Structures are given as structure tokens and as C-alpha cells.
Amino acid sequence: MCDTCGCGDTDELKIHDRQPVHDHKHDHNHDHDHTHPHSHEHSHSHDSVLFTQSHDHGAKKVISLNVDILSDNNRLAQLNRKSFEARNVLCLNLVSSPGSGKTSILEKTIKALIANRKIFVIEGDQQTLLDADRIEKSGAPAIQINTGSGCHLDARMVDSAFKKLDVVPGSILFIENVGNLVCPALFDLGEFKRVVVISVTEGEDKPLKYPYMFQSSHLCLINKSDLLPYVDFNTDKTIEYARSLNPNLEFIIVSAKTGEGMDLWFDWLSRQK
């Protein structure tokens, strides 16, 4: 999967290596086995055809593919997943809109757990090393991916970053995705579980507005609970909306600032195998 989005240029992608350099060559040529030298009939219910023109195949060759356009990313994500499992690494993909407090949650998590468990972080942002700096100050090795104008991380970026982080067996690998509730929902990174963070300063209708993200997540952290007395955020309504989309979604209400609920989050982490 490409590392660009919008008007991005692939040269914009930067992976900031803070670890000793291991320069691996990766071959990303992928063959698909779906090509047949003959045409198939397709039966789709077509709402509309946006671009068409009548055509005569004549001596031309029709290649019937039916290849999922995300299949390359999905295949790489599956390889990442196997790689994490083989090393007994618990990989979690943290997603949210910008400003929900993902980095603050990670900082507090690292400080609380680092004595007993190794933690590594892959940070995704369009620009700057600010988040990776914050994470490293908390005590965990971090690698920063700058996506340039890209709006999400993909499995290939995670693969490259993972190979540069010397992740030890039994550790937790957090991937802090680019703050965006839209695009990251479609890109499997190979994580064991996806954690969506929402803060009480956002509207309780966010799950309904961004259903893909809430449908594809396993846990929802509702952050900034210390601000509940000052905002019109209806926690029950948020949970109701999100569960209407994803009945299996778990919830933990936390405040990274005061520490409220963080023990429940740590318990949840310890239960993930």
C-alpha cells in the first residue's frame, strides 16, 4: 500500500530511526494468482456506472482479476500479525481524532507498567518528532513515522518501523495512528486489537458519525473523564450509540490526567494474550 494520501509525494514519508540502524532490503513485488487468460461473467447488482464506454474487445485480451484493492495491505498486515505473534508481542493500534489524548494515555501507561513489562511505541503523525520525544521521555523506545501529507499508517510502514525497533519478546507494541477517525479504519496494520479513544470534549454522537472506526475497534477508551462536570457529554448515550454499531465493543472511562480508570485499562492490557 502506498504511503501517500491526498496530494502526497512518496518522498514525504519519513521513518525516524532512534534505534541502532539495521538496514534491511525488502522485496515488495507481489504476485497475485487471480489472473485467468479468459473472461468470466460477473453478476453484480449495479446501482450506477460512473465511467463507461462501449467497447469491442476484438483480439484484445481480457484479464479477469477480482482482486481486492486493499489485498496488498491486508496481506502485509497478516504477515505483521504473524511476526508479532511469533515474538509474543502484544500489538495494539490506537486510533482517534486529533487531540483525544492518545499520547497522554500512552505516557501514563508506560510510566505505570514499564517496571514490569517492556513497551515499544510506533508513532504516526504527519509531521514532527514531538510525540516520539514525549514517549521516550516516559521511558519507552519509540520510532516516529511522519506520513507527510498522508492521513493514515499502513501495514508496510509498520513493517519498516517494526524492523528498526528492537522489540523484545513478551512486550507490548503500541501503534499510535495518525489522528483521524476516517482513513485509518480501512487499513489493517496487523494489530491484535484496535483501541479507539474518544474524549468527553467531543460529541457523544461521534460513533454514529464515524461508524467504520467504531465498528472495527475492540475497545473504546473514553478519556478526559475529569472534565465531565464541565461539558455536556452523555457517556451512556455514547456507549449506546457505539454498541448499536458494534455490540461487542468494550468501554473503559479514564482520565489520563488524574489517573481515574487507568487501573481498569491496565487490567484490560494484562488480560490480552
Add this chain to the structure above:
Amino acid sequence: MHEFSMAIEVINLAQREAEKNSASAIQEITIEVGDLSGVEADAFGSALELLVKDSILENATISIIRTSGKGKCNTCNLEFEMNHRMAVCPQCKCFPSKISGGDEFRVVSLVVD
């Protein structure tokens, strides 16, 4: 915005298939975009049209087929047309329903020389 990434992926995929088939050019490409796929068909089409310049798809006719969403009610098993992911079953009014179609996003076929 991920439609641009997807468009680049399609161009790469087309390039690989052309090479595998020793084709010098691609005449046509047909892509299916389901209404529940999370990809905006119009934005994707515009992105692809912008990005095909100097690629194997530069002179190809691009056909984008939109597929309507289909759901199957988890309670009464009714299959119905699903306009969005939060559609309520028209028969028993239950929610949610399983998506049974319209989440596809794939290259259906290529026509090469």
C-alpha cells in the same frame, strides 16, 4: 482522502498485471466500488483520473461500477437493501444487520493489447 492511496494502489496493481501478461498497454480497467466499502466512488474516480498520467493506465478507459449495499438482519434474516451501515431492518426494525454485499472494493478486470 485515502482515495488517493487507493488510486495509486490500483495503478501499481495494473502495472504488475500488465507485466505478467507481457502487455504494452492497458485499454480498459473495470473497478467495483461498493457503497459500504468506505471508499467514495466519486473521489476515487477523480483521484484515479488525476494520477494515471504517465502510468500504464494513461490511455485506458476507466469504468467504475458502484455496487449497492445489502444487509441481512441478525434477528429475522431478512435480506434488504442497506443504504448505510446503520440501516435498520425494514421488517422487524432490529439493528444491527450483517453486511452481505456492497463492501467490495476491487479491480474486476483489465483489457490489454
